[in-house]
Amino acid sequence: MGMDLLSLYETMxxxxxxxxxxxxxxxxxxxxxxxxxxxxxxxxATGVSANLRPDDYITSTHRGHGHMIAKGADVKKMMAELxxxxxxxxxxxxxxxxxxDFSLGVxxxxxxVGGGIPIAVGAGMSIKLVKKSDQVVVCYFGDGASNxxxxxxxxxxxxxxxxxxxxxxxxxxYASTAYMPETTSVxxxxxxxxxxxxxxxxxxxxxxxxVYEAAKEAIERARKGEGPTLIEAKTYRLKGHFVGDPELxxxxxxxxxxxxxxxxxxxxxxxxxxxxxTEIKKKEIWDKIKNEIEEAVKFAEKSEFPPPEDALxxxxxxxRKYDY
Amino acid sequence: MREITFSEAICEAIREEMEKNPAxxxxxxxxxxxxxxxxxxxxxxxxxxxxxxxxxxxxxxIYGSAVGAALAGGRPIVEFHFADFLFTGMCSIVNQIMKxxxxxxxxxxxxxxLRGPDGVxxxxxxxxxxxxxxxxxxxxGIKVVxxxxxxxxxxxxxxxxxxxxxxxxxxxxxxxxxxxxVPEEEYLIPFGEADIKREGDDVTVIxxxxxxxxxxxxxxxxxxxxxxxEVIDLRTLVPWDKETVVKSIKKTHKAVIAHETxxxxxxxxxxxxxxxxxxxxxxxxPIKRVGAKNVPHPFSPPLEExxxxxxxxxxxxxxxxxxxx
Numbered sequence: 001m002g003m004d005l006l007s008l009y010e011t012m013x014x015x016x017x018x019x020x021x022x023x024x025x026x027x028x029x030x031x032x033x034x035x036x037x038x039x040x041x042x043x044x045a046t047g048v049s050a051n052l053r054p055d056d057y058i059t060s061t062h063r064g065h066g067h068m069i070a071k072g073a074d075v076k077k078m079m080a081e082l083x084x085x086x087x088x089x090x091x092x093x094x095x096x097x098x099x100x101d102f103s104l105g106v107x108x109x110x111x112x113v114g115g116g117i118p119i120a121v122g123a124g125m126s127i128k129l130v131k132k133s134d135q136v137v138v139c140y141f142g143d144g145a146s147n148x149x150x151x152x153x154x155x156x157x158x159x160x161x162x163x164x165x166x167x168x169x170x171x172x173x174y175a176s177t178a179y180m181p182e183t184t185s186v187x188x189x190x191x192x193x194x195x196x197x198x199x200x201x202x203x204x205x206x207x208x209x210x211v212y213e214a215a216k217e218a219i220e221r222a223r224k225g226e227g228p229t230l231i232e233a234k235t236y237r238l239k240g241h242f243v244g245d246p247e248l249x250x251x252x253x254x255x256x257x258x259x260x261x262x263x264x265x266x267x268x269x270x271x272x273x274x275x276x277x278t279e280i281k282k283k284e285i286w287d288k289i290k291n292e293i294e295e296a297v298k299f300a301e302k303s304e305f306p307p308p309e310d311a312l313x314x315x316x317x318x319x320r321k322y323d324y
Numbered sequence: 325m326r327e328i329t330f331s332e333a334i335c336e337a338i339r340e341e342m343e344k345n346p347a348x349x350x351x352x353x354x355x356x357x358x359x360x361x362x363x364x365x366x367x368x369x370x371x372x373x374x375x376x377x378x379x380x381x382x383x384x385x386i387y388g389s390a391v392g393a394a395l396a397g398g399r400p401i402v403e404f405h406f407a408d409f410l411f412t413g414m415c416s417i418v419n420q421i422m423k424x425x426x427x428x429x430x431x432x433x434x435x436x437x438l439r440g441p442d443g444v445x446x447x448x449x450x451x452x453x454x455x456x457x458x459x460x461x462x463x464x465g466i467k468v469v470x471x472x473x474x475x476x477x478x479x480x481x482x483x484x485x486x487x488x489x490x491x492x493x494x495x496x497x498x499x500x501x502x503x504x505x506v507p508e509e510e511y512l513i514p515f516g517e518a519d520i521k522r523e524g525d526d527v528t529v530i531x532x533x534x535x536x537x538x539x540x541x542x543x544x545x546x547x548x549x550x551x552x553x554e555v556i557d558l559r560t561l562v563p564w565d566k567e568t569v570v571k572s573i574k575k576t577h578k579a580v581i582a583h584e585t586x587x588x589x590x591x592x593x594x595x596x597x598x599x600x601x602x603x604x605x606x607x608x609x610p611i612k613r614v615g616a617k618n619v620p621h622p623f624s625p626p627l628e629e630x631x632x633x634x635x636x637x638x639x640x641x642x643x644x645x646x647x648x649x
Contacts, residue, residue: 057395088429089428090427090428091429091430093426093428094428094429098427100428101431102395102428102431107391107392107396108424108427108428111419112415112419112420115388115416115419117388118384118385118388118391118416118420119388119391119392120392121388122388122389122391122393122395122396122398122400123392124392125351125392125396125398125400126393126394126396126397126398129349129398130346130347130397130398131396137396149384150384150385150416153383153384154384156382157379157389160380161377313430314428314429314430315464316425316489317425317433317488318487318488318489322562322563323566324464
């Protein structure tokens with residue numbers, strides 16, 4: 001992918017509409033489990049992924065729909081997975097928080113905060129030691145994960161072995177209900193990079209072009225064998241921790257204030273100014289994507305649930321003799 | 325046949341497979357410069373430049389990185405230093421290694437080996453002595469290997485190194501220096517096939533690891549009293565060989581289970597209840613279990629001895645079973 005401004009815009013809109021729809025379906029009781037919305041954070045995955053090749057890897061989080069879409073995931077298979085259907089990415093065994101597509105380089109959305117960090121580091125090890133290629137790994141995690149041991153162990157490790165890993169901290173200011181400044185020792189998570197001897201860059205995570213540029217530089221560095229970078233993309237979680245969160249820990253005014261800075265409207269303004277986007281073109285894009293998401297919903301609803309006996313497959317490659 | 329140590333057998337298996345398969349690399353604490361804390365990497369010291377790596381003491385990454393390494397085309401062998409320190413990176417093992425293939429709906433391969441020492445030895449005390457194989461038998465998602473002889477160790481390690489699923493491989497500290505026959509030519513031992521280490525007619529002892537050796541000693545002692553003991557070495561716990569165990573019970577009608585892991589809810593409980601489920605009518609007496617007392621491992625030698633089972637406990641358990649007939 002290159003930096004085609006309209007395609008950046010389309011990706012952001014697709015992420016927004018997918019998660020908006022997922023929220024709606026969840027509230028209608030059609031989707032089991034939990035949904036963690038990426039609404040408001042679309043610029044990050046979009047800006048980063050625009051620099052990635054199909055053979056690059058990412059590790060994602062429990063808020064992973066956006067990372068998947070930006071890496072090129074099929075929204076039909078994603079929606080079917082949210083429904084727990086057999087046609088979903090993980091045949092209904094993963095669900096929203098654990099969508100994976102190894103063939104697309106997506107080494108898993110992850111239900112454990114910071115759980116993807118060691119996985120990203122390991123992929124970096126194989127790239128360096130076995131594949132000896134210029135592939136890179138992007139490791140997404142949140143501000144909450146930056147307080148976990150895996151973050152500190154993982155950054156140290158990647159730095160020691162100069163691994164091609166780009167650590168992208170999506171600082172949305174909330175770790176579940178915990179407000180970041182009240183639970184984190186530093187103002188800028190990017191400043192923690194100093195301790196691990198790698199560049200630490202803070203960017204406006206609601207500005208897709210700023211994210212694109214920061215990621216471009218970090219990814220080029222990694223491809224050249226110059227090692228990891230920590231990028232902190234400062235954003236805001238416009239929705240609750242999960243769909244249905246009563247949000248008792250923050251005020252409506254605070255959320256309203258940040259809606260004014262949301263990334264899609266902001267990028268749209270720029271595209272209008274540059275004459276790249278018109279009202280007609282905009283409607284065309286939104287209609288097209290809405291239609292694609294509706295098709296995904298239809299596909300998911302039409303798909304069969306997995307039969308109960310499928311619960312006892314996919315554990316080991318050789319399932320013979322195993323007592324399930 | 326030549327005789328080599330358990331430790332040399334493990335190393336040979338690793339060396340031979342690394343020579344064949346460039347995707348294999350190995351990392352952990354104290355392996356590259358020292359050859360492993362118990363010498364299990366001595367035969368590859370100075371070989372496989374860049375593929376034998378000393379790591380930081382960062383267990384969450386030591387274990388969790390194996391997932392990414394495997395998914396990106398590598399075949400990592402991870403040394404866990406002491407089984408006790410599996411717990412310091414347990415989230416990566418249980419929530420990532422052991423689940424990711426299933427959660428992904430069966431995508432990809434996960435050729436990962438976690439290997440290293442376990443078991444009580446020389447007053448290492450509570451943070452360096454535990455036998456925790458039961459934990460990994462309880463939670464689904466990893467094949468569990470626990471050999472007792474150099475021959476089995478090499479054959480099972482080679483199978484592990486060619487497995488496309490995660491394997492955890494426990495090597496008892498007190499076995500590393502034990503010697504045994506190991507052929508020069510290549511052989512593999514499949515998982516899920518127990519080995520009858522000694523045939524007998526009066527009672528079956530089901531054991532693993534060091535307790536196989538203790539059970540064989542017990543059998544030798546009881547032979548002098550006219551008691552014929554069959555000793556089955558399970559060798560792998562996931563999968564475990566029910567058929568061989570049940571067949572033996574149908575012959576001897578009595579069972580003792582011996583392991584070094586804690587007796588309470590140890591894997592012996594699983595084996596015992598399986599025997600009750602599948603061969604109850606063949607039993608002439610209640611099954612006895614031998615395991616560690618349910619306390620952390622104490623330091624002082626007489627205390628350690630009081631907690632950890634040995635030959636004497638197996639002899640006593642067999643006699644009790646025979647008295648209960």
